[in-house]
Amino acid sequence: xxxxxxxxxxxAYSFLYQEKFDEAFRLFKxxxxxxxxxxxxxxxxxxxxxxxxxxxxxxxxKTFYNSAVAYQGAAEEAQASKDxxxxxxxxxxxxxxxxxxGEFFDFSECFYLSKECYRKFLYYLLVNxxxxxxxxxxxxxxxxxxxxxxxxxxxxLTFSYFVWGYGxxxxxxxxxxxxxxIVSTILYxxxxxxxxxxxxxxxxxxxxxxxxxxxxxxxxGDITPVxxxxxxxxxxxxxxxxxxxxxxxxxxxxxxxV
Numbered sequence: 632x633x634x635x636x637x638x639x640x641x642x643a644y645s646f647l648y649q650e651k652f653d654e655a656f657r658l659f660k661x662x663x664x665x666x667x668x669x670x671x672x673x674x675x676x677x678x679x680x681x682x683x684x685x686x687x688x689x690x691x692x693k694t695f696y697n698s699a700v701a702y703q704g705a706a707e708e709a710q711a712s713k714d715x716x717x718x719x720x721x722x723x724x725x726x727x728x729x730x731x732x733g734e735f736f737d738f739s740e741c742f743y744l745s746k747e748c749y750r751k752f753l754y755y756l757l758v759n760x761x762x763x764x765x766x767x768x769x770x771x772x773x774x775x776x777x778x779x780x781x782x783x784x785x786x787x788l789t790f791s792y793f794v795w796g797y798g799x800x801x802x803x804x805x806x807x808x809x810x811x812x813i814v815s816t817i818l819y820x821x822x823x824x825x826x827x828x829x830x831x832x833x834x835x836x837x838x839x840x841x842x843x844x845x846x847x848x849x850x851x852g853d854i855t856p857v858x859x860x861x862x863x864x865x866x867x868x869x870x871x872x873x874x875x876x877x878x879x880x881x882x883x884x885x886x887x888x889v
Contacts, residue, residue, distance in 0.1 A: 636662040636669075640678065647685065656685040656697070663704065672712035679705030680721060687728070699728035703741060706748075714765050715752035719745045739799045739885060746788060746797040753785040794877060801881035808846065808874045815867040816842040822860035830857055846871045 643658035663678035683701035706721035722745035729738040755762040757778075791797050795804040819838035823830050833841065833854075841854050845867050856864045 636665040652685045672708045676705045676708035695728040695732035699725045715748045719748035743799040750788040795881045804878040811870045818863045825857045
């Protein structure tokens with residue numbers, strides 16, 4: 632009987648109705664582990680989520696932490712089952728509970744995974760809907776407006792993923808800034824710049840110096856752009872306006888929690 636997850640589920644619901652949350656949690660967790668071992672990811676996700684709900688409505692020590700762990704387990708199983716939308720929601724619940732319990736590193740990881748799962752859901756929804764295997768029915772909008780909304784959200788999340796990892800990967804912002812500086816350096820190297828002695832074709836080090844000065848908006852004025860290099864300056868300066876604040880915000884969000 633202890634190895635039959637369906638019987639364990641039934642007993643768990645019975646305990647839940649009796650408000651015996653500890654017993655219900657234990658049985659839901661045990662059933663989820665058995666389903667996970669059987670590679671029945673859908674049922675495992677539902678059982679983990681039920682286990683999490685037991686801790687969500689029970690007060691006591693480490694309530695939020697245990698709920699978060701269970702929600703995270705449910706999210707991992709939903710993700711393995713290819714229901715990325717449901718996994719995104721479960722990771723979000725896990726993140727909320729981790730934050731309430733003061734586990735900020737776990738909060739950061741679950742928040743990131745929540746956004747990433749939803750980005751994957753939108754991608755497959757647009758490209759290959761058959762790849763999605765829903766555990767819970769979605770209420771996503773359909774039609775032209777729904778399609779436009781999905782495309783917009785996917786583009787926004789993809790941009791956020793690459794530039795700063797949804798605010799949880801500040802190193803990506805640093806590398807994005809370095810990428811812009813290097814690309815601009817190569818372009819300056821192919822164009823002309825001007826200084827007191829007149830217009831000149833910069834070597835790599837001169838182009839790199841001018842690129843860093845432009846990106847950081849220091850603006851010493853010893854070298855100025857001419858011709859096509861002005862277009863590169865506008866691109867680099869405009870990029871820096873967004874990249875530098877994103878890096879500072881992402882760094883603060885991730886490390887000042889400690």
